[in-house]
Amino acid sequence: MTGRAGGPRRRTAILISGRGSNMEALLRAMAAPDFPAEAVLVFSNRAEAGGLATARAAGIATATLSHRDYPSREAFDRAVDAVLAGHGVEFVCLAGFMRVVSPWFCERWLGRMISIHPALLPAFKGLDTHARALEAGVKLHGATVHFVLPELDGGPTILQGSVPVHDGDTPDKLAARVLEQEHVIYPRALALVASGQVRLDGERVVQAPTDEGAADA
Template identity: 65%
Template sequence: MSRKRTAILISGRGSNMRSLVSAAKAEDFPAEIALVLSNVGDAAGLEFASGEGIATKVVEHKSFAGREPFERAMQAVLESHGIELVCLAGFMRLLSPWFVEHWRGRMLNVHPALLPSYRGLHTHERALADGVKIHGATVHFVVPEMDAGPIIAQAAVAVRGDDTPETLAARVLEQEHRIYPRALALAASGAAIVQGERVAIAGEPAVGAALVSPAI
């Protein structure tokens, strides 16, 4: 089996990175974590990745005059490592249309909400303020519009009456760690097929192709 060479982009501790690295240790996992790249030199996730024997690279965004030279430097690193798929895992930089379009259909992101609801920041605070009963996480292909793009997988959690943003975030994060490896496997194996603005999963019904867990 040919495994897709995958890079994970991080800016901090990379908890989702760790779940991807763990999943990719399975012999039948269709993606190989070949590189962890950070825009922050002291990102805690770099030490973990290095300890796992994964190549690491720092491209400090502050070292560049603007977004384009920074992204072109990242692109050069990705190309030098033969990267085929990119996973964003707490990468705290907005990416330009040029970079996103280059990786269209090959770059994934995880967002702590059930998209298209609650795009952007402070998702848990906003969900609690609105009194929603179901919240969750989404893995999607990245497009130039922020927190948009075809949805690969989602997982739902029930919002409890005594939830705080912190307790809700913790339960959502557990689901992120569960669905991100699954979504990467679908993308790397070719089972996640983009059809317009939606993703169909090969071998699953066309309706509701994205994976949705029961509320918990």
């Protein structure tokens, strides 16, 4: 199948561990025939993950492996990699995948794996981001789509979306507003990367020159 400008659509896997609301946003975007990526697999480390049923209902292949069945993080990641290879996957989106991937997996998919974090990185890496943002008294909070590097939540930023922090916010209220932004920016970021408009260069995100820029050169 072809995407924008007639180019090939990137065969994409989405990795989840739960209900997969960001997965749903990605699937909705990839359902458009001109989107530069197509979903070919939804994978979970939890067979009971709610998002698997959603994916099947959308006609997307699913697969599961339990990390508990493997002696190490890398052993599990190598098994996951074999599943991805079996589906011809070219690009990986982590969407609520509650696993820290191994350095081996990061290197294997370097520049071809992105994730979303519920904070404006580099602030509030790790867990409990909304409670920590409220405790810190920040006025803006949000979400970040980034390339995945071995450092946890340390990959360079592709796209961010922000929301104001209101007086009287609770972590749940703030999380709900941030999640709305996540559903907007994750498909946009995937489109940028899958179309080649942005790419990873070392530890930087670089933008491809536009046709207009090439013409002016």
